Amino acid sequence: MARHWQAGAAGLAVLGLTLTACSGAKVGDSTSAGAKSSGGRCGTFNLAVNPWIGYEADAAVVAYVAQHDLGCTVTKKDLKEEIAWQGFGTGEVDAVLENWGHDDLKKKYITSQKTAVEAGSTGNKGVIGWFVPPWLAKAHPDILDWKNLDTYADRFKTSESGGKGQLLDGDPSYVTNDAALVKNLKLNFKVVYAGSETALIQAFRTAEKNKQWMIGYFYEPQWFMSEVPLAKVNLPKYTTGCDTDAAKVACDYPLYDLDKIVSAQFAKSGSPAYGLVKNFHWTNDDQNTVARYIAQDKMSDDAAAKKWVDANRDKVDAWLK
Amino acid sequence: MAVAADATASVTPLRERASRPMVVAAVLAGWLVLFAVLRGRQTLTLAAADLTGLHRWLNDLNDSIGANRNSNPLFLYFFNEIRLAIDNLVTFVQSLISQPTGTRPVPQIGWLGVVGITGYVSWAVGNWRVALLAVAGFTFFGLQGLWQESMDTLALTLSAVLVALLIGIPLGVWAGLSDRFNRIMTPFLDFMQTMPTFVYLAPLTLIFLIGGASAVITTVIYAAPPAIRITAHAIRSVPETTVEAANSLGTTRLQQLVKVLLPMSRRTVVMGVNQTIMAALAMVTIAALIDAPGLGKTVVQALQSLDVGTAFNAGLAIVVMAIVLDRVTTAAAARTETARRTDARLLRWRRPLLAAGAIGLGFVIYVSHTYVWAAQFPGHGAVGSHIASAADTTTGWLQNHVSGLTNGLRNVLTNGLLNPFQTLLTDSPWWLVGIVLVALALVLGGRWAAVTGACCVGLLVGTGVWSDSMTTLASTAVATVLVMLLGVVFGVWMGRSALVDRVVRPTLDAAQVMPPFVYLVPFLALFGATRFTAIVAAVVYAAPVAIKIIADGVRNVPEATVEAATSAGCNTWQIITKVQLPMARSALTLATNQGLIYVLSMVVVGGLVGAGALGYDVVAGFSQGQLYGKGLAAGLAIVLLGVMFDRITQAAARRTRA
Numbered sequence: 020m021a022r023h024w025q026a027g028a029a030g031l032a033v034l035g036l037t038l039t040a041c042s043g044a045k046v047g048d049s050t051s052a053g054a055k056s057s058g059g060r061c062g063t064f065n066l067a068v069n070p071w072i073g074y075e076a077d078a079a080v081v082a083y084v085a086q087h088d089l090g091c092t093v094t095k096k097d098l099k100e101e102i103a104w105q106g107f108g109t110g111e112v113d114a115v116l117e118n119w120g121h122d123d124l125k126k127k128y129i130t131s132q133k134t135a136v137e138a139g140s141t142g143n144k145g146v147i148g149w150f151v152p153p154w155l156a157k158a159h160p161d162i163l164d165w166k167n168l169d170t171y172a173d174r175f176k177t178s179e180s181g182g183k184g185q186l187l188d189g190d191p192s193y194v195t196n197d198a199a200l201v202k203n204l205k206l207n208f209k210v211v212y213a214g215s216e217t218a219l220i221q222a223f224r225t226a227e228k229n230k231q232w233m234i235g236y237f238y239e240p241q242w243f244m245s246e247v248p249l250a251k252v253n254l255p256k257y258t259t260g261c262d263t264d265a266a267k268v269a270c271d272y273p274l275y276d277l278d279k280i281v282s283a284q285f286a287k288s289g290s291p292a293y294g295l296v297k298n299f300h301w302t303n304d305d306q307n308t309v310a311r312y313i314a315q316d317k318m319s320d321d322a323a324a325k326k327w328v329d330a331n332r333d334k335v336d337a338w339l340k
Numbered sequence: 341m342a343v344a345a346d347a348t349a350s351v352t353p354l355r356e357r358a359s360r361p362m363v364v365a366a367v368l369a370g371w372l373v374l375f376a377v378l379r380g381r382q383t384l385t386l387a388a389a390d391l392t393g394l395h396r397w398l399n400d401l402n403d404s405i406g407a408n409r410n411s412n413p414l415f416l417y418f419f420n421e422i423r424l425a426i427d428n429l430v431t432f433v434q435s436l437i438s439q440p441t442g443t444r445p446v447p448q449i450g451w452l453g454v455v456g457i458t459g460y461v462s463w464a465v466g467n468w469r470v471a472l473l474a475v476a477g478f479t480f481f482g483l484q485g486l487w488q489e490s491m492d493t494l495a496l497t498l499s500a501v502l503v504a505l506l507i508g509i510p511l512g513v514w515a516g517l518s519d520r521f522n523r524i525m526t527p528f529l530d531f532m533q534t535m536p537t538f539v540y541l542a543p544l545t546l547i548f549l550i551g552g553a554s555a556v557i558t559t560v561i562y563a564a565p566p567a568i569r570i571t572a573h574a575i576r577s578v579p580e581t582t583v584e585a586a587n588s589l590g591t592t593r594l595q596q597l598v599k600v601l602l603p604m605s606r607r608t609v610v611m612g613v614n615q616t617i618m619a620a621l622a623m624v625t626i627a628a629l630i631d632a633p634g635l636g637k638t639v640v641q642a643l644q645s646l647d648v649g650t651a652f653n654a655g656l657a658i659v660v661m662a663i664v665l666d667r668v669t670t671a672a673a674a675r676t677e678t679a680r681r682t683d684a685r686l687l688r689w690r691r692p693l694l695a696a697g698a699i700g701l702g703f704v705i706y707v708s709h710t711y712v713w714a715a716q717f718p719g720h721g722a723v724g725s726h727i728a729s730a731a732d733t734t735t736g737w738l739q740n741h742v743s744g745l746t747n748g749l750r751n752v753l754t755n756g757l758l759n760p761f762q763t764l765l766t767d768s769p770w771w772l773v774g775i776v777l778v779a780l781a782l783v784l785g786g787r788w789a790a791v792t793g794a795c796c797v798g799l800l801v802g803t804g805v806w807s808d809s810m811t812t813l814a815s816t817a818v819a820t821v822l823v824m825l826l827g828v829v830f831g832v833w834m835g836r837s838a839l840v841d842r843v844v845r846p847t848l849d850a851a852q853v854m855p856p857f858v859y860l861v862p863f864l865a866l867f868g869a870t871r872f873t874a875i876v877a878a879v880v881y882a883a884p885v886a887i888k889i890i891a892d893g894v895r896n897v898p899e900a901t902v903e904a905a906t907s908a909g910c911n912t913w914q915i916i917t918k919v920q921l922p923m924a925r926s927a928l929t930l931a932t933n934q935g936l937i938y939v940l941s942m943v944v945v946g947g948l949v950g951a952g953a954l955g956y957d958v959v960a961g962f963s964q965g966q967l968y969g970k971g972l973a974a975g976l977a978i979v980l981l982g983v984m985f986d987r988i989t990q991a992a993a994r995r996t997r998a
Contacts, residue, residue, distance in 0.1 A: 123966060
C-alpha cells in the first residue's frame with residue numbers, strides 16, 4: 020500500500036520539476052513595469068470618490084495625473100459625501116473633488132470643526148431641477164413651464180402618488196427642496212422617493228422608451244444626458260436669497276458652482292498633489308467626455324483618464340504649473 | 341386523518357381552537373367599524389424632512405462624538421487599539437492572497453497556490469467531491485476576470501468570520517450553559533441581526549476610521565449572532581442522560597465541557613460556522629459603501645452606470661463563493677459525524693495521503709510565490725465578458741417583452757391589496773392600531789406576547805416615525821403573504837420529490853446571496869420605482885428560506901402516515917391538504933416567522949427602490965447629517981417591528997404545538 024503513495028509523491032515531484040523547467044518569468048523581475056509610482060516627494064494622496072459618474076471622471080483624471088506626473092501613490096476611497104467629509108477630520112481623506120453646495124457640511128466641517136478648507140471651483144456648472152423625458156417635451160412643449168404642470172397632473176398619476184401627479188426624487192444625499200417646492204407652488208403633485216440614483220435613471224430610461232409620462236428630479240453634468248437628453252422644466256426664476264428659508268422655497272435651484280474641498284492638514288502639507296487639486300479646472304464638456312468613456316464605452320477609470328489626458332495635454336500642463 | 345386525531349384529544353383545546361379564528365375576525369371587524377368613524381384622526385404623520393425632539397437629540401449626540409474623537413480616552417486607548425489589531429489582521433490576510441506588499445507587485449501567494457490550498461483544505465475537512473467543486477469554483481473567479489476582487493472579498497470574509505467565531509463561540513458556550521446569560525444575550529442578538537447596517541455604518545467609520553477594520557467590524561456585528569445562537573443551541577441539545585452519566589463519573593465542570601459537551605455538539609457548531617460565513621457574504625456590497633475592497637465594489641460601481649452585466653458577473657462570483665464555502669462547511673459537518681464511524685483501515689490510508697498532499701501543496705504555493713504565470717491569473721477574463729453580455733441581453737429582452745404584463749400585475753396587487761391595507765393602517769388613529777395589535781397578540785400568542793406587543797407599540801410611538809412604520813408594516817405583511825404562498829407551493833413540491841429539490845435548491849441559494857441590486861435594476865425597469873418593486877425584492881430574498889423550511893417539514897412527515905392515507909384511497913391533493921400540510925404545521929409557523937424576519941431585513945433595500953417610509957428614512961439618515969437621528973429612529977422602529985412579530989409568531993407556534 021505504502022508504495023502507492025510513494026509513487027504518487029514521486030509523480031508530483033516530477034510534475035513539479037517539469038513545471039519549474041518551463042516556468043517563465045519570476046515575480047520581481049524587471050518585466051513587471053507598471054509599478055513606477057515610488058512615493059517620491061508626493062507620498063500618499065487619499066482621494067475620496069463620491070458615488071456618481073461625473074465625480075468618478077474627475078477623480079480618474081486627477082488620480083492619473085497625480086500618479087504619472089507627480090509620482091504620488093494615489094489611494095481612491097469610494098465613499099458617500101457625508102462619510103467622505105467625516106474623513107477630513109480623521110485624516111483618512113485628503114480631497115473631495117466635486118462638491119454640490121452642501122452648506123450644511125461646510126458649516127459643520129469648515130466653520131465649526133475647522134478640519135476642511137475650500138480649494139476653489141472645478142469649473143463645472145451644476146444644474147439641478149425638474150426634468151421630463153424628451154418625447155414628452157416634444158409632444159407637449161408647454162409642459163416645460165411649471166404653470167402648466169397642474170393641467171397635466173392627472174397624466175402623471177402612478178400607483179404610488181395617491182391620486183396626485185408623481186414627482187420622482189432620487190438619492191436622498193442629493194440637494195433637494197422638492198417637497199417644499201410642490202407645497203409652495205401649490206401644485207397637485209406628490210413627491211415620491213425612489214431612494215437611489217439607479218432607480219431614478221432606470222425610471223427615466225423606461226419612460227422614454229415606452230413613451231410614459233414622467234417628471235422627476237435630475238441634474239447636469241450627468242452621463243445619462245448623452246443617452247437620453249432630458250428636458251428641464253422652468254420653475255420660477257432663482258434670485259439670490261430666495262432659497263434661504265428651506266420651508267418657504269418657491270423658486271428654481273441656483274446654478275451651482277461645483278467646488279473642491281480639501282482637509283486642512285492636506286492644505287498645509289505642501290504636497291504637490293494639493294497644488295494639482297487646487298489648480299484642477301475644466302469644463303462640463305470635458306467631464307462629460309470622460310464620463311462617457313467610463314459609463315458608455317465601459318473603459319476603466321485609468322484608461323479613460325489616459326485617453327483624455329493624452330488629447331488635452333495643454334490643459335493638464337496648466338494644472339501642474 | 342388529522343380530524344380523527346383531533347377528536348380523540350380532550351374537548352377543551354378543540355373548543356379553543358375553533359373559537360380563536362372567530363375572536364380574530366371579531367377584532368378585525370371592530371377595527372374596520374372604528375376606522376370608518378375615526379379615519380384620519382391622530383395618525384401621527386411626519387413629513388420626510390421633519391424631525392422630532394428625539395431625532396435632534398440623536399443628531400447632537402452623533403456630532404459630539406465626532407467632535408471629541410481625538411481627545412476622548414475611550415477612543416485613544418480602547419477603540420484605536422481594537423482598530424489597530426483588526427487592521428493588522430486584515431492587512432496580513434490581504435498581503436497573503438489579494439494585495440501587493442512592499443516592493444512585491446503581487447500578493448505572497450498567487451492564484452495557483454490559493455486554488456491548491458482551497459482544494460486541499462476542502463478535501464481534508466470534507467471529501468474529494470467538495471474539493472473538486474472548490475477548485476472549479478475558485479478557478480472560475482479567475483476566468484471571470486475577477487481574481488483579485490474575489491480574493492479581497494475572501495480576505496475580508498475570512499478575517500470577519502475569524503473574529504466573529506473568536507467572539508461568538510465562547511459567548512455561545514456560555515449562553516448554552518447558563519439560562520440567565522442566554523436570556524440577557526437574546527435581545528442583543530435580535531438587535532444586531534435586525535438593526536439595518538446603514539444606521540451604524542457612518543458612526544462606525546467615525547470610531548474605527550475608513551478601511552479594513554470598519555468593514556470587518558460591520559460584518560462581525562451582523563455575522564456573529566448566528567454563531568452564538570447555534571453554538572448555544574448545540575450545547576443545549578446534548579442529551580441530558582449523557583451529561584448525567586458524565587456527572588456520575590465525577591467529572592469537573594471544565595472536563596465536562598471539554599470532554600463531553602463540545603465534542604458532542606461539534607456537528608451543530610460547524611453549522612454555526614456555515615451560517616456565519618453566509619451572513620458575512622451577505623454584507624459584501626454594504627461594506628463596499630465604506631470603501632471595503634472586493635466584489636461588492638465592482639457591483640456598486642457597475643450600477644452607477646446601470647451596467648447590469650458587469651454587476652451580474654461580480655454578483656455571480658459572490659454566489660459561487662457562497663456555494664463553495666457552504667458545501668465545504670456542510671461536508672465538514674457531515675465528516676465529524678462519519679469520522680467516528682469509519683473503520684481504522686481507511687484512516688490508515690488517509691494519513692499518508694494527507695501528508696503527500698501537503699508536500700504537493702507546499703510545492704504549488706512555492707511556485708505561485710515565485711513565478712508570474714502562477715501568481716497572476718492569465719488571460720483577460722473572457723468568460724466574464726461573455727457572462728456580462730449574456731446578462732445584458734437577457735435583461736434587455738425581459739424589459740422589452742414582459743413589461744406590459746408586469747405593470748398590470750403591479751397595478752392589480754397595489755390597488756387591490758396594498759393600498760387599502762396601507763390606508764387602514766396609516767389612517768386609523770395610532771391607539772386603535774395599537775389596541776388591535778395587542779389584542780391579536782393576546783389571542784394568538786397569549787398574555788406574554790400581548791405584553792411584548794404593548795411595549796413595542798409604545799416604543800414605536802416614541803420613535804416618532806409611527807406613520808412610516810405603518811406604511812412599512814403594510815408592505816411587509818403583503819410581502820410575507822406572497823412569501824408564504826410561494827413557500828407552500830414550492831416547499832410541498834420539493835418536499836415530495838427529491839429530484840425537484842436537487843434542481844431547485846441551487847437557485848434558492850443563489851437568490852439568497854446574490855446582492856439584491858443586481859436583480860433590482862431589471863425589476864425597476866419592469867415595475868418602476870414603486871413599493872411593489874420593494875415587495876418583489878423582499879420576496880426574492882425571503883421566499884427561499886420559507887421554501888426550504890416547508891420542504892423539510894413536508895419531508896419529515898412519516899412515510900407510514902402518507903402510505904396509510906394512500907391506501908385509504910386519498911388522492912394527491914387530499915394527501916397534501918389533509919395529511920402533509922397539517923402535519924407540517926410547526927414548519928409552517930417557523931417559515932412564517934423566518935419569512936417575516938427576512939422580509940423586514942429587506943426594508944432598507946426597499947427604500948432604495950421606491951418603498952419610501954422606514955427604509956427611505958434609514959437611507960436618508962445615512963446620507964444626510966441632519967437626518968441622522970431620524971434614520972436611527974427608523975432603524976429602531978424596524979427592530980421593534982421585528983421583535984414584536986417574532987415574539988407573537990413564536991408564542992403562536994408554541995400554542996399550536998401544545
